[in-house]
Amino acid sequence: MKEATSETAGVPRARQMLELAGWAAAAFARYDRASVMRIAEAVARVAESKAEHYAEWAVRETGFGVVEHKVLKNQLCSRGVVDAYRDHDYVTPRVDADAKMLEVPRPAGVVLALTPSTNPVSTVYCKVLLALLTRNAIVVSPHPFAKECCADAARALGEAAVAAGAPDGVVQVIDEPSIPLIDALMTDERTNVIVATGGVPVVRAAYGSGNPAIGVGPGNVPVLVDATADLQRAAEKLVASKAFDNSILCTNESVLVVEDSVADRFVREMERHGAHLLTAEERDRVRDVVFPEGRFDTTTVGKDAATIAARAQVRVPARTRILLAPFDSAVDEEPLAHEKLCPVLGMVRVPNAQRGIRTAVAVLRIGGAGHSAVIHSRNAETVMAYAAAVRVLRVAVNEGSSTGSAGFGTHLAPTMTIGTGFLGRSSLGENLEPKHLVNWTRVAYSTDPAEVLPSFEGMVPWEAPFEAVPPYPMPSNATxxxxxxxxxxxxxxxxxxxxxxxxxxxxxxxxxxxxxxxx
Amino acid sequence: MSFDYGDFSYASKAEMLEKSREFWNPGKTDFWVDAGVPLVIDRREEYYLYDMSGKRLLDVHLNGGTYNLGHRNVEVVQAVTAATAHFDIGNHHFPSLARTALAEALVTSAPPGITKVVYGSGGGEAIDIAIKTARHTTRKRKIVSIIKAYHGHTGLAVATGDDRFSKLFLSDQPEEFPHVPFNDLGAMEEVLRGGDVAAVLIETIPATYGFPLPDPGYLESVKRLCERYDALYIADEVQTGLMRTGELWAITKHGICPDILVTGKGISGGMYPISAVLVTERAAGWLTEDGFGHISTFGGAELGCIAGLKALEICSRTETRSMVHYISDLIGRGLREIQSQYPDWFVGIRQHGVVIGLEFAHPQGAKFVMRSLYENGVWAIFSTLDPRVLQYKPGILMRPQLCEDLLDRTEVAIGQARSRLPRTDRHTSPRLRTAVPA
Structure with a gap:
């Protein structure tokens, strides 16, 4: 008897969360912009004020990453997100007079957000705010490794939203995620869109659900440093990016491709910033630790360089932040040419920029299609040639990729969800931003010149809620x-x-x- | 088209109705046919009923909240089905696994002061238990109830209700069961003043009387009078409990801690009959003095307890509570809009949460609306003891689209009923003028 019910334990209640989210979304879709912004700002304030609290909690719970870097990510994904979109309007109908078109925003409705263990709270922050900015309700299903910090964070944000006037149930969270439960929610017709950030299986499951889905593929970021690069600056940026949160972001650099003529100088510059160049023998031991029997060991995710070096019995200077692992060519059978969510950076020397571009392309053939690439160069032609060749949808130039490709330090959209597009089996080719969670009803007038587009000036079909949503039920004869x-x-x-x-x-x-x- | 249900079958709906008349209840069978609601419920799921003809009806009768959670709620069905692998009705003499578990859950859910649970197999039996308990506790016999009240049809319960159902069976007992008008504190005090009343029995919102709402402060004052004259307060929460007013027990919204609280209908999840009487320590004396004082083979049947545990858990969820607030708001706003179109016909909305009565400006108004609703795919029943009022009871897990659909159908039906009223009135069968229980 126990087996019959325990298999689906939690699923019916989770479905009910979707149901409640549907109610909240229906109410929220009638809010005006001022109310929406007030809610988003209030939530961002609470999120930012707890950035350190959840950064510490996430590291404690998952064992991944670096507290101070997670603090930064949490700040970027709270205040940073609202700052980035404060001047955008996803709420008020707009008129395109030239096209004789009125456009009325339609929120997705219920967003099912799957969040990863690697960037747990920052992703929760980011998705919750993107949902709120577009008047969507969101149900967060955190990765089981990070469920406690994520659930607590989502709940805090939800309370802040409701306190600021949002409908009850606008932010909900699954406390005990499991595969059958997530599967049930993804395939439930009450889910309007799945936003899946995580490993390949979960993203593929999202796309297989039959529901609209925004899922993203894995990264494997090549970074080309050509002879024209500002080596000092590039080295500083690259090491900082690779060390950032112990390489836990999918945007972190995986393989350095460097022109021979500047390679030695560049490595010396990197060493000044905390890179440690491994000898061939050390490299082999590190490879065995990070890729035992050729497969990535997930226990190395987000661990610091010293820990990995110690596991590989490699002695490194105390201030070592990343391990630099040289190898000869970017081929599939070379484990170090694959994605590494830890501060181990592969390195391939190439005779010239053209060969470097082909090597970067090879890195992306192995993994990370559609994701991100980096180039440090002052030659516009090389940048163009590189961008045209690498099968990715964002190329950070003269900037670290961990944060740069995620929209922090570049003008890409700030996000924790990086669209890998058609190249990377995703419906999303950009960094996830609010606009991806809202459709617009196009009200199209005839092209006939006799038909005149009226003025819709001052007409807003939405309004500010004037009481709690939903109101507390009172008897109709109440005094x-x-x-x-x-x-x-x-x-x-x-x-x-x-x-x-x-x-x-x-x-x-x-x-x-x-x-x-x-x- | 034949109707095969495994162990029995009917050649047609007509044959079924004929047999229903012949072997079961000719009065009821004919009543509904004559009333224009020739419903024989076949398939049922979520908040939908399907007549044998295949006609689909959105159910806002819910048998007084029995189907609060919808018909054949998946979670309840799953719980009961799984339980049949281990449990049956159980033996009412012995300490019982499921009875104890549900009792603990009910006490935990209940207003402060409630400490024990006694089980029945239906609401009437539960009311009988409550009355017997009050008499044992106070050593007094009189039970005060409201004129036009309805608390069931068992021996004691039937005497507390409208005499239509007691006199038929020579079961009215006016000496021991005085009835007073609702919302009349003077009458209430008058009857209590003698000090010989064991308990006041009162539905938090009297359902079968068309959900007249207690005047602000009325129930609170009744409770105070009960304290003054040493009578127990029995809250009949059969229809108002289980989150229908947006809190698990409506009586808590009045700040009242009743001496006895009765629940039934919805606590079964609509899947296995069970009712429960929740009592305070003061009223629980007989359970120690003579634990065998009330015996009921099916009371608290263990499968019913399993259904009850699941139903109570679903009703108690924060998600459910919030949804009831949303549903209540949407339906309330929609009804007020409809009312503004027909102010001379649709004259009143009595609403507390999803406990709703719609008043019409005709002595039998709700019967016409009931019929129009039926034609428009909605099943709602008139109030037996005040047929001006339609009982309109949306489920507590209704989806937004379902609520909107319900309102659209309701708007059309109310308009239709109004436009037909004069002619329909003339042709109304005399039978329609008799009332049936909800």
């Missing part, structure tokens, strides 16, 4: 005193701690009534 009493009674019910309060209210009500009865 002011019943309203006060019932909302207090109601708010307290089911909560043992408020018995005294209820008793007190009851006493007050009785006194009031006694007075009335006695006239």
């Amino acid at each position: 002011v005193s019943t309203l006060t009493a019932m909302s207090s009674n109601g708010a307290g019910s089911g909560d043992g701690g408020s018995i005294e309060l209820r008793e007190e209210l009851r006493r007050l009500i009785l006194e009031e009534l006694t007075a009335i009865v006695r006239g």
Whole structure:
């Protein structure tokens, strides 16, 4: 008997979260822009104020990454996101007079957000804010490794949203994620769009769900440093990026491709910033640790360079931030040419920029199609040639990729969800931003010149909520005193701690009534 | 078209109705045919019923909240089905696994002061238990209820209700069961003043009377009077409990901690009959003095307890509570809009959460609306004891689209009923003028 019910434990309630999210989304879709922005700003403030709290929690819970870097990501994904989109309007209908078109925004509705263990809270922050900016409800399903910090964060954001006037249920979170549960939610017709950030299986499952999905593929980022690069600056950027959060972002650099003529100088520059160049023998030991039997060992994810070096019995200077692992050619059977979510950077020397471009292309043939690439160069032609050749949808130039490709330090959209497009089996070719969570109803007038587009000036079909959404149910014959009493009674019910309060209210009500009865 | 249900079958709906008349209940069978609601419920799922003809109906009768969670709610079905691999009805004499588990869950959910649970197999039996409990506790016999009240049809319960159902069986007992008008505190105090009343029994919102809402402060004052004259307060929460007012028990919204609280209908999940009487320690004395004082073979049947545990858990979820608030708001706004179109016909909305009564300006108004709704694919029933009022009881897990659909159909039906009223009225069968229980 136990087996029959435990298999699907939690699934029905999770489906009910989608149902409630549907109610919240329907209500939220009628909010005006000022209310939406007030909610988003309030949520971002709470998120930012807890950036450190959740950064520490995430590292403690997952064992991945670097607290100070997660703090930064949490700040970027809270205040940073709202700053980036404050001047955008995803709410108010707009008119394109030239096209004789009125456009009315239609939020997706219920967003099912799958968040990863690698960037757990920052992804929760980011997706929640993108959903709120576009008047969507969101149900967060965190990675099981990071479920506690993510659930707590999502709940804090949801409370902040409701406190700022958002509909109840606009942000919900699955406390106990499991594969059958996530599968049930992804295939549920109440899910309007899945935004899947995580490993390949979960992204493929999202696309296989039958529901609209935005899922992204893995990265494997080549970084080309040509002879024209500002080596000092490039080295500093590259090491900082590779060390950032111990390479846990999918945008982190995987393989350095460097022109021979500057390679030695470049490596010396990198060493100044904390790179440690491995000898061939050390490289082999590190390869065995990170790719035992040729397969990436996930226990190395987000671990620092010293830990990995120690596991490989490689002695490194105390201030080592990344390990530089040279190999000869970017081929599939070379494990170090694959994605590495840890501060180990492969390195291939090439005779010239053209060969470097082909090597970068080879790196992306192995993995990371559609994702990100980097070039450090002052030669515009090389940049153009590189961009045209590498099968990715964003190329960071003279910037670190970990944050640069994620839209921090470049003008790409700030995000934790990097679209890999058709190249990378994704429906999304850009960094995820609010516009991807809203459709627009196009109200198209005839091209006939006799048909004139009217002015829609001042017409906004949305409004600010004037009470809690949903309002607390009151009897239709309620008076002011019943309203006060019932909302207090109601708010307290089911909560043992408020018995005294209820008793007190009851006493007050009785006194009031006694007075009335006695006239 | 034949109708094969495995162990039995009918050649046609007509044959089924004929047999229903012959072997079961000719009065009821004919009543519905004459009322223009020739419904024989066949398939059922979510909030839909399907007549044998295949006609689909959105159910906002819900048998008084029995189908709060929808018909054959997947979670309840799963729980009960799984339980049949281990449990049956159980033996009512012994300490029982499932009875104890549900009792603990009910006590935990209940207003402060409730400490024990007694089980029945239906609402009437539960009311009988509540009355017996009050009499044992106070050593007094009188039970006060509301004129036009409805608390079931068992021996004691039937005497608390409208005499239509008691006199038929020579079961009215006016001496021990005085009835007072609703919302009349003077009458209530008058009857309590003698100090010989064991309990006041009152539905938090009287359902079968068309959900007249208690005046602000009325129930609170009744409770105070009960305390003054040493009578117990029995809250009949059969129709108002289980989140229908947006809190698990409506009585808590009045700040009242009843001495006895009765639940039934919805607690079964619509899948296995069960009812429960929740009592305070003061009223629980007989359970220690003579635990065998009330015996019921099916009362608290263990499969019913399993259904009850699941139904209570679903009703208690924060998601459910929030959804009821949304549903109540959407339906309330929609009804007020419809009312603004027909202010002379659709004259009142009595609403508390999804407990809703719609008043029409005709003594039998709700019967016409019921019929129009039926034609428009909605099943809602008039109030037996006040047929001006339609009982309109949306489920607590309704989807937004379903609510919108319901409102659209309701708007059309109310308009149709109004336009037909004079002629339909003239041709109304005399039978339609008799009332049936909800």
